[in-house]
Amino acid sequence: MGFRFDLQARDGQARCGVIETPRGAIRTPAFMPVGTAGTVKAMLPESVRETGADILLGNTYHLMLRPGAERIAALGGLHRFMHWDGPILTDSGGFQVMSLASLRKLTEEGVRFASHIDGSRHMLTPERSMEIQRLLGSDIVMAFDECPALPADDARVAESMRLSMRWALRSKEAFGDGPGHALFGIMQGGVTRELREESARALVEIGFDGYAIGGLAVGEGQAAMFGVLDYAPGFLPEDRPRYLMGVGKPDDIVGAVERGVDMMDCVLPTRSGRTGQAWTRRGAVNLKNARHRDDPRPLDEDCTCPACRSYSRAYLHHVVRADEIIGAMLLTWHNLHYYQDLMRGLRAAIAAGGLLAFVRDFHAQRAAGDIEPL
Numbered sequence: 001m002g003f004r005f006d007l008q009a010r011d012g013q014a015r016c017g018v019i020e021t022p023r024g025a026i027r028t029p030a031f032m033p034v035g036t037a038g039t040v041k042a043m044l045p046e047s048v049r050e051t052g053a054d055i056l057l058g059n060t061y062h063l064m065l066r067p068g069a070e071r072i073a074a075l076g077g078l079h080r081f082m083h084w085d086g087p088i089l090t091d092s093g094g095f096q097v098m099s100l101a102s103l104r105k106l107t108e109e110g111v112r113f114a115s116h117i118d119g120s121r122h123m124l125t126p127e128r129s130m131e132i133q134r135l136l137g138s139d140i141v142m143a144f145d146e147c148p149a150l151p152a153d154d155a156r157v158a159e160s161m162r163l164s165m166r167w168a169l170r171s172k173e174a175f176g177d178g179p180g181h182a183l184f185g186i187m188q189g190g191v192t193r194e195l196r197e198e199s200a201r202a203l204v205e206i207g208f209d210g211y212a213i214g215g216l217a218v219g220e221g222q223a224a225m226f227g228v229l230d231y232a233p234g235f236l237p238e239d240r241p242r243y244l245m246g247v248g249k250p251d252d253i254v255g256a257v258e259r260g261v262d263m264m265d266c267v268l269p270t271r272s273g274r275t276g277q278a279w280t281r282r283g284a285v286n287l288k289n290a291r292h293r294d295d296p297r298p299l300d301e302d303c304t305c306p307a308c309r310s311y312s313r314a315y316l317h318h319v320v321r322a323d324e325i326i327g328a329m330l331l332t333w334h335n336l337h338y339y340q341d342l343m344r345g346l347r348a349a350i351a352a353g354g355l356l357a358f359v360r361d362f363h364a365q366r367a368a369g370d371i372e373p374l
Contacts, residue, residue: 022139028347049086060096060142092144143186189215225252244264281362
């Protein structure tokens with residue numbers, strides 16, 4: 001079986017479907033938990049699967065630095081290395097080079113940089129990014145791009161976008177023929193409609209298995225992001241998956257799905273789980289707050305994750321305040337479970353033609369706030 005996208009239903013601009021890959025199906029809209037360095041932090045792979053995740057995200061930049069793509073390949077590839085048998089998408093490394101590395105030098109060839117870990121010097125190019133992702137065994141490979149932080153002036157954004165389009169062509173040429181593997185191009189262009197349209201035209205002319213919308217959630221704010229998403233997905237082919245990179249909070253996800261996005265990823269649910277924050281139907285809950293210390297109720301009475309099924313808010317408050325590892329484990333599991341529950345609800349609502357009611361109920365529950373303390 002190769003890579004195929006089966007679009008099954010629409011409700012307004014929202015879509016639901018299935019991405020078929022040799023390693024399994026990905027139900028869309030899909031949220032991809034982030035396993036940056038070959039692990040979804042504080043979770044076993046089996047636990048991630050139990051939350052309902054069909055696909056994970058890994059990162060080229062982090063894995064090339066530690067433990068090294070060649071080492072992972074010699075050990076059987078990333079799937080075997082991290083004990084995950086489902087599909088894996090790998091980011092190209094471009095965003096991390098720009099945001100984490102030091103002593104960067106950007107040229108037409110690529111980016112020369114110093115590792116944030118040990119200062120060692122590296123060169124990442126479209127060709128090297130494709131080689132690393134091939135060594136990892138990625139099911140979905142991302143083209144190498146540059147992602148400038150916003151706000152930035154149009155001239156800087158245009159220059160960056162056009163460089164990314166030239167790198168996209170080189171990525172496609174270097175990717176070559178990868179049976180069973182897919183290559184996604186990445187649209188850039190900031191918050192300027194004309195640049196986004198120019199970027200989309202260039203990517204479609206090159207031809208990719210799927211298309212990402214990059215360069216958002218980098219400082220522009222939700223209103224500006226939604227402004228771009230009101231038109232950007234429509235510039236991309238109907239019959240290919242659309243992936244919004246690095247998003248986000250639950251209301252970001254719902255708004256993106258309403259606007260035609262099929263795939264998303266974000267570190268937020270796992271990072272929040274390690275800092276005492278839980279995401280629920282009624283918004284974010286800070287388990288560090290003293291109001292939870294004597295509360296025998298579950299975090300969310302309607303949630304079936306282990307944190308809600310077996311532990312009280314008082315216990316979660318205790319282990320979070322005591323900095324016990326189980327606190328990060330339970331809250332991360334809960335957050336990923338909640339995110340996957342949200343995706344299940346969105347898929348069912350789109351399939352039934354009831355997205356408007358689902359979104360209305362989603363916002364009403366959040367507006368009601370967390371349950372009152374005892």
